[in-house]
Amino acid sequence: MPEAASAPAARARIGDSEFDRDTAVTRREPGVYDAGLSAGWTIINAVNGGYLLAVLGRALGDALPHPDPFTITAHYLTASRPGPAVVRTEVVRTGRTLSTGQASLFQYDDEGREVERIRVLASYGDLDALPDDVRTSAKPPAIPPIERCFGPDDAPAPVPGSSAIADRLMLKLDPDTLGWALGQPSGKGEMRAWFGLADGRDADPLSLLLAVDALPPTAFELGLSGWVPTVELTVHVRCRPAPGPLRISITTRNLAGGFLEEDAEVWDSDDRLVAQSRQLARARLG
Amino acid sequence: MPEAASAPAARARIGDSEFDRDTAVTRREPGVYDAGLSAGWTIINAVNGGYLLAVLGRALGDALPHPDPFTITAHYLTASRPGPAVVRTEVVRTGRTLSTGQASLFQYDDEGREVERIRVLASYGDLDALPDDVRTSAKPPAIPPIERCFGPDDAPAPVPGSSAIADRLMLKLDPDTLGWALGQPSGKGEMRAWFGLADGRDADPLSLLLAVDALPPTAFELGLSGWVPTVELTVHVRCRPAPGPLRISITTRNLAGGFLEEDAEVWDSDDRLVAQSRQLARARLG
Numbered sequence: 001m002p003e004a005a006s007a008p009a010a011r012a013r014i015g016d017s018e019f020d021r022d023t024a025v026t027r028r029e030p031g032v033y034d035a036g037l038s039a040g041w042t043i044i045n046a047v048n049g050g051y052l053l054a055v056l057g058r059a060l061g062d063a064l065p066h067p068d069p070f071t072i073t074a075h076y077l078t079a080s081r082p083g084p085a086v087v088r089t090e091v092v093r094t095g096r097t098l099s100t101g102q103a104s105l106f107q108y109d110d111e112g113r114e115v116e117r118i119r120v121l122a123s124y125g126d127l128d129a130l131p132d133d134v135r136t137s138a139k140p141p142a143i144p145p146i147e148r149c150f151g152p153d154d155a156p157a158p159v160p161g162s163s164a165i166a167d168r169l170m171l172k173l174d175p176d177t178l179g180w181a182l183g184q185p186s187g188k189g190e191m192r193a194w195f196g197l198a199d200g201r202d203a204d205p206l207s208l209l210l211a212v213d214a215l216p217p218t219a220f221e222l223g224l225s226g227w228v229p230t231v232e233l234t235v236h237v238r239c240r241p242a243p244g245p246l247r248i249s250i251t252t253r254n255l256a257g258g259f260l261e262e263d264a265e266v267w268d269s270d271d272r273l274v275a276q277s278r279q280l281a282r283a284r285l286g
Numbered sequence: 287m288p289e290a291a292s293a294p295a296a297r298a299r300i301g302d303s304e305f306d307r308d309t310a311v312t313r314r315e316p317g318v319y320d321a322g323l324s325a326g327w328t329i330i331n332a333v334n335g336g337y338l339l340a341v342l343g344r345a346l347g348d349a350l351p352h353p354d355p356f357t358i359t360a361h362y363l364t365a366s367r368p369g370p371a372v373v374r375t376e377v378v379r380t381g382r383t384l385s386t387g388q389a390s391l392f393q394y395d396d397e398g399r400e401v402e403r404i405r406v407l408a409s410y411g412d413l414d415a416l417p418d419d420v421r422t423s424a425k426p427p428a429i430p431p432i433e434r435c436f437g438p439d440d441a442p443a444p445v446p447g448s449s450a451i452a453d454r455l456m457l458k459l460d461p462d463t464l465g466w467a468l469g470q471p472s473g474k475g476e477m478r479a480w481f482g483l484a485d486g487r488d489a490d491p492l493s494l495l496l497a498v499d500a501l502p503p504t505a506f507e508l509g510l511s512g513w514v515p516t517v518e519l520t521v522h523v524r525c526r527p528a529p530g531p532l533r534i535s536i537t538t539r540n541l542a543g544g545f546l547e548e549d550a551e552v553w554d555s556d557d558r559l560v561a562q563s564r565q566l567a568r569a570r571l572g
Binding site: 071075077092093098100119121123134136138189232252255259278 | 407417
């Protein structure tokens with residue numbers, strides 16, 4: 001292994017990191033937030049959908065009386081671009097343990113008019129107030145140790161699809177789901193990886209919204225090579241993640257009619273299932 | 287088998303059935319629809335969440351330029367009751383192949399003020415315009431033939447939880463997921479059934495919204511006996527269902543922190559996976 005010349009001198013902390021700065025929102029007036037979409041979270045020219053969801057999720061966490069997204073759904077309407085944005089929120093209902101809100105992210109067209117990019121509906125709660133019971137039957141994904149998995153830096157040539165976001169992520173893919181990068185897709189709709197932020201910031205509920213949409217699409221392992229735009233993404237955050245890298249498993253069961261679903265499970269270092277997500281995406285068949 | 291004395295003389299048709307009449311909406315003004323929530327789709331005193339989603343889905347199908355819900359998410363805010371309701375819709379975006387809309391269902395408090403019951407965000411398309419490709423790896427659930435499954439009529443005593451809705455459904459549960467009804471829950475978060483409408487009406491995209499939320503909760507097989515209220519329900523309709531009964535498989539992997547997810551898959555008589563859903567529900571632990 002070469003010297004870790006690019007390793008940060010000190011690990012970034014939650015609240016003081018690239019991810020926190022790039023998802024920051026500033027309250028312009030009650031319920032309305034200014035944001036700046038960073039070019040650092042793009043894949044080719046597209047802003048990552050999970051990063052965008054985190055920006056909206058952060059605004060809703062400020063607007064609602066509860067801090068954590070328990071279930072959040074985004075519909076992606078038009079393509080976001082790096083640059084200024086405004087998030088408009090609405091408090092739909094507030095309850096004792098859950099509150100529900102809605103948010104829209106807008107950018108501006110050439111005439112300065114607002115264009116809606118994403119609409120979100122979510123219910124928030126307080127993860128720290130939940131009971132500690134776990135009766136799950138789910139098991140963490142079988143994935144080799146992190147040192148036997150592969151990231152963009154490990155490839156002899158640039159991995160297809162690598163982009164600005166690759167520098168912000170610690171993403172190490174299970175070699176069993178890397179056939180696509182070698183021109184030999186497995187035909188199975190599976191993708192597994194170790195995941196973290198490159199600056200060492202630990203995971204929190206907001207960064208889980210990024211994590212579920214950060215792996216290469218399962219469609220690559222199904223032999224498709226084109227863009228797989230997300231129509232809708234729903235994330236359930238089930239537990240505050242423990243410090244350390246996450247394991248993410250993504251599965252597609254049904255590629256049909258030009259659409260596919262991607263189901264993600266995110267596991268923390270304590271073997272807790274901390275998030276589940278499902279997205280509906282369009283598949284461009286060759 | 288006793289004589290099928292209660293079998294309807296003729297099978298009801300899509301567009302002319304109990305389900306169609308009870309989900310009917312009347313346009314009051316552009317985007318605003320009057321509805322009447324029927325007492326026929328209640329479980330104990332609660333109006334079934336899938337039936338409610340179908341009412342909202344029908345209003346959106348009228349308000350949007352595309353007919354079929356491709357992905358629809360509902361957040362359940364307050365308890366709906368049989369009686370009058372109004373659905374207010376908003377067209378968020380219209381595109382060539384997909385359009386996105388939002389809808390809220392309101393009822394009235396004692397002073398006649400509107401109280402929001404449910405908020406929905408959805409993207410609609412045209413199922414008949416999709417290509418015919420199927421590259422799915424999903425397999426239909428292993429479930430015994432319908433004549434070896436059990437419905438409320440087959441129980442020696444009334445099945446716990448049976449209610450008005452039972453008369454409207456043809457619901458035959460896999461005996462392997464019926465332990466809860468005999469006081470012997472399996473401990474596995476699984477529920478499987480044959481599903482149809484009692485009057486013989488075939489399935490369509492709107493009745494799939496009902497189907498995904500019509501089985502007893504998986505929580506019963508996990509040994510919980512209380513009410514499992516839905517916080518959020520997302521349904522992907524992937525294919526127009528063929529005539530004939532549906533097979534539905536529901537799975538819970540993660541019961542933790544007082545919440546659980548329920549994932550449903552709905553298969554038609556042509557072995558096509560016609561809908562996938564996930565809901566986040568509260569579990570009342572004993």
